[in-house]
Amino acid sequence: MHKSGFVSIIGRPNVGKSTLLNAFLNQKLSIVSSKPQTTRSNVEGILDSENYQIIFTDTPGYHEPRHKLGEYMIKSISSGLNEVDVIIFVVNYKKEILNSEMEIFEKIKDKKIPKIFVLNKIDEIKSEEVMVALEKYSKVMKFDEYIPVSALQGKNLDKLLELILKYLPEGPKFYENNQTAVNNERFFISEIVREKILKLVRDEIPHGIGVEIISMKYDEDKKKYNIEGNIFCEKETHKPIIIGRNGEMLKKISTYSRYDIERFLNDKVYIRLWVKVRKNWRDDNNQLKSLGYK
Template sequence: MFKSGFVSIVGRPNVGKSTLVNQLIGKKVSIVSYKPQTTRDVIRGIYHDQDCQIIFTDTPGIHKSEDLLGEIMNTNAANVSSDAEIIIMLVDASNPSTKSDKYVLEKIKNQQSPLFLVLNKIDQISKKDLLDQLTYYGSLQCFQEIIPISALKKDNLDHLLEVIKQYLPEGPQYFPVDMVSDHSQSFRIAETIREKILFLTQEEVPYSIGVYCENIKETEKRMAIQAIVLVNRESQKGIIIGENGQMLKKIIQWTQKDLKEQFQKSIRLEIYVKAYKNWRNNTRILKMLGYEVE
């Protein structure tokens, strides 16, 4: 019997949702960073094996939002779970934050689908701490399954997959076997650029950038890309460009290297940095970046 279905992964920012999806798929479909609010969009990663297909949905970390983009991120994260066969609430065992986790649980606990609690980053905690946390989550009586893992170390992921399969209904193969993600090339490029900027900049800058591809010209062996990086303020433009353009050069070189591996082509990337005040609240810009805004 072939089984298939959708599994949503939700949780507060930085608990390891994107890391988990990438590890399960065996390929990077979602960018990862040590900073919260890395993922802004709903990202699907498709797992295939002989007798099942699982479509994992990585979601933006649910947080208290301060602007329109934050609100859209939260709404998207909470909405995807409504049509999933299974909802995984992911928590960070090494950094228990019961208040924000409770906030997430409030948003999802009334859904009909089975709810799993997956305790991540157990590589960082003691056995005793793990037992205490398992007891605590058990006492909440909200979860059909409670499974400890380390996404980073791939610890117990096989078991997680086995349990997921038990809950999946008989179903069709929704996607072709060579497909690991349903996102466009330009989205992947923009996300790769954003990932590098997240690593190379500090404080408010990672939250202030928006990236989109304006133009892609592609031949069999080469790809030429023109991308725009939006920032909130003129001063942030200086940070992205850096002294004598050094920072921008670093961003471009690192992105080109990554894209070359992803697409197996030589890459020529140009980035234009534009300041657009308060773009995270601007409906027109958010639409341009691909968000659905009323």
């Protein structure tokens, strides 16, 4: 018997949805950072085995949108819930259940789809707290399964996979063997650059960053990819911060990006990035589209 299907990972920002996807795929597919609202578009990853194929969708964190980019992110979550076979709802331990968690639950509770409740980051809490939290949530949120995990340490992920497989329907492979990614290469490359900016640049600046890959060519003589891209920021005052003194910050962003892109493409890379200002692009439909948020 071969099982296959679509599994969506949803939850508030920063709870570890992308970390969970990457852990299942054993590959860094979706970018991760300690700042909330890291993921902006749905990222699909395929876990393939002899007896099953799971297509995971990592979605943006659920939040109250404050601009059109935020609205796009919220729409992505909804579209990620269309025609799925299993929903995974990820939360982190807190003393009280949050209103926003209840809001997410309200959105999925009437769907006739198997739902798994995942308490993530259990490496950060005591085992008594795990029990208390699971009991508290299970009283107010009806799920088919409840499971505590640590996506970062890989704790209980084998059990979570078993639960997913339990609810996954019988079906054929939807994608070829050995394919992990669905989104296109340029998407991943721009995401890698955005991740480095999220890690290296302070405060709120990264939230207003958009990355566009303008060209990607393979140089047959030098045997490496030539990649060029634009980093868009929202304010004139952000530009010198991203470039840094003597261009040092931009150099760091480029170098760290190159390491990851080389790993991703499995080839040598030369990357050049430019920093440009696009005022309020997060609220401009055309600019959003040009950055792939459509």
